[in-house]
Amino acid sequence: MENNKLTIIKIGGNVIDNPEVLTRFLRDFSKLETQKILVHGGGKVATRLAGKLGVESMMIEGRRVTNEEMLDVAIMTYAGLCNKKIVAQLQGLHTSAIGLTGADGNSIVSQRRENSVYDYGFVGDITEINSKWIKFLLDTDTIPVFCAITHDQKGQLLNTNADSIAQSLAVGLSSLYKTTLIYCFEKKGVLQNVEDENSVIETINYTSYQSLKKKNIIHSGMIPKLDNCFEALKQGVKNIIISNPEIINNPNHPHTSITL
Numbered sequence: 732m733e734n735n736k737l738t739i740i741k742i743g744g745n746v747i748d749n750p751e752v753l754t755r756f757l758r759d760f761s762k763l764e765t766q767k768i769l770v771h772g773g774g775k776v777a778t779r780l781a782g783k784l785g786v787e788s789m790m791i792e793g794r795r796v797t798n799e800e801m802l803d804v805a806i807m808t809y810a811g812l813c814n815k816k817i818v819a820q821l822q823g824l825h826t827s828a829i830g831l832t833g834a835d836g837n838s839i840v841s842q843r844r845e846n847s848v849y850d851y852g853f854v855g856d857i858t859e860i861n862s863k864w865i866k867f868l869l870d871t872d873t874i875p876v877f878c879a880i881t882h883d884q885k886g887q888l889l890n891t892n893a894d895s896i897a898q899s900l901a902v903g904l905s906s907l908y909k910t911t912l913i914y915c916f917e918k919k920g921v922l923q924n925v926e927d928e929n930s931v932i933e934t935i936n937y938t939s940y941q942s943l944k945k946k947n948i949i950h951s952g953m954i955p956k957l958d959n960c961f962e963a964l965k966q967g968v969k970n971i972i973i974s975n976p977e978i979i980n981n982p983n984h985p986h987t988s989i990t991l
């Protein structure tokens with residue numbers, strides 16, 4: 732185990748929602764020979780369960796509007812169903828994993844988003860990462876598995892985008908570890924043409940990002956993801972990759988590297 736290297740991987744809803752892809756990913760993830768943290772979303776699962784419970788889903792600019800009922804659905808889905816299934820599979824792979832919300836161990840503190848044009852409800856923006864406690868877990872060979880729920884230190888849980896959680900963890904831990912941040916989703920990387928899997932853009936810097944956005948080559952969920960990448964780079968994270976889960980056991984697999 733390389734103790735000064737840390738790999739933070741975020742998996743999106745389309746990976747979580749496909750049991751075969753998830754199982755294969757977790758098997759490869761468990762074999763990674765660096766320290767590691769897993770962050771997962773599950774937006775698609777939450778939307779589906781909310782529908783079954785008669786709770787309407789609304790997204791604005793890639794973020795879920797979260798009223799009290801939707802917050803309950805988010806907590807049940809992310810902190811319960813998705814998180815515990817992943818942790819159980821990791822235990823089955825003989826790794827020691829612990830499933831966490833930001834409230835557990837006071838690991839991720841956020842504040843309710845107030846100064847926005849829209850009222851997102853119970854949505855939190857991250858203000859602090861408890862790096863010392865997370866390092867303690869890593870030092871005892873425990874793999875933290877974070878879901879998309881944080882807390883405000885006043886007793887309130889908040890829904891927080893999983894891409895932002897991965898970004899903040901990478902920023903908070905990059906002074907302690909040589910940190911690599913990998914966003915895994917269903918495509919091989921950021922694509923020149925979303926319909927063509929083989930059009931992976933190898934490198935994106937801030938200038939090319941602006942131009943790709945203007946041409947609408949990059950849109951919807953990819954915009955907040957890349958905003959998170961550039962924020963992480965600005966705050967000292969050195970290595971950021973976007974690809975699909977196959978990147979974990981094959982570094983030569985196509986992927987997009989994000990640079991400043």
Ligand SMILES: Nc1ncnc2c1ncn2[C@@H]1O[C@H](COP(=O)(O)OP(=O)(O)O)[C@@H](O)[C@H]1O
Pocket residue numbers: 742743744745772774793915916917918920921922923924925948949950951952953954956
């Ligand atoms: N140029 C692009 N290359 C790849 N995906 C893109 C691009 N532009 C927009 N997208 C969209 O971004 C989505 C990924 O964002 P999101 O759904 O938030 O990811 P995640 O599954 O990690 O939560 C893809 O499903 C795709 O539809």
Ligand SMILES: CC(=O)N[C@@H](CCC(=O)OP(=O)(O)O)C(=O)O
Pocket residue numbers: 742743744745771772773774775777793794795805854855879890891892893894
């Ligand atoms: C505030 C906000 O938008 N939270 C997200 C958290 C889940 C998430 O990020 O899931 P994916 O990574 O699968 O999209 C949501 O409820 O959809």
